[in-house]
Amino acid sequence: MKTIFLLRHEECDSRGYTGAGSDVDLTAKGRTRAALKAGQFNRNGVNLIFTSPMRRCVDTAAPIAEAFGLKPIHAEELKEINFGLWEGRTYDEINDESPELLTDWLSAPAEHSPPEGETLRQLYERVENFWNKQVVLCHEPAILIISHGGPIRTLLSILSGGGIENHWAFHIDRGNFCRIQMFEDGKYQISGTNLKQITE
Numbered sequence: 097m098k099t100i101f102l103l104r105h106e107e108c109d110s111r112g113y114t115g116a117g118s119d120v121d122l123t124a125k126g127r128t129r130a131a132l133k134a135g136q137f138n139r140n141g142v143n144l145i146f147t148s149p150m151r152r153c154v155d156t157a158a159p160i161a162e163a164f165g166l167k168p169i170h171a172e173e174l175k176e177i178n179f180g181l182w183e184g185r186t187y188d189e190i191n192d193e194s195p196e197l198l199t200d201w202l203s204a205p206a207e208h209s210p211p212e213g214e215t216l217r218q219l220y221e222r223v224e225n226f227w228n229k230q231v232v233l234c235h236e237p238a239i240l241i242i243s244h245g246g247p248i249r250t251l252l253s254i255l256s257g258g259g260i261e262n263h264w265a266f267h268i269d270r271g272n273f274c275r276i277q278m279f280e281d282g283k284y285q286i287s288g289t290n291l292k293q294i295t296e
């Protein structure tokens with residue numbers, strides 16, 4: 097059996113839709129909280145760390161990696177969904193300018209994307225590809241994945257069998273964990289979501 101921990105990055109300097117096109121820093125509070133993250137694991141810690149290459153994830157990963165003597169592996173597939181021309185803009189700003197495009201996207205995000213951005217289906221394809229190639233085939237007993245709200249909800253939706261239609265059923269706060277156990281027969285159990293800490 098192996099355990100996979102999902103960690104959403106800490107608080108960052110965000111405004112509006114903040115996705116793959118917004119490489120923002122952690123706030124001072126986010127950095128302070130990130131420095132305490134290693135102490136929230138049990139004494140066995142983690143054996144392997146994957147992280148989105150966005151600064152807010154890399155900087156969340158750094159103190160944990162240092163504590164356990166690891167070098168995080170950056171994975172492009174773990175980036176947040178790309179909001180294209182809507183990056184950094186608020187709902188109200190977008191609605192004032194392009195209400196029809198916004199309505200189309202909100203009603204069917206798997207099929208519609210923000211201008212020059214990604215659909216939810218594209219996010220699912222790249223995140224599932226990462227999971228199958230990097231995590232399922234990995235033999236380390238404890239794996240940490242540091243990513244964003246979108247990819248983490250994507251993984252939980254896939255593993256729970258709900259798929260894209262179930263995407264918004266999960267809420268994960270910044271700086272919180274999810275825990276997944278993978279058994280030798282390939283089956284999964286989601287044993288915790290939106291956890292402030294995972295010390296057992």
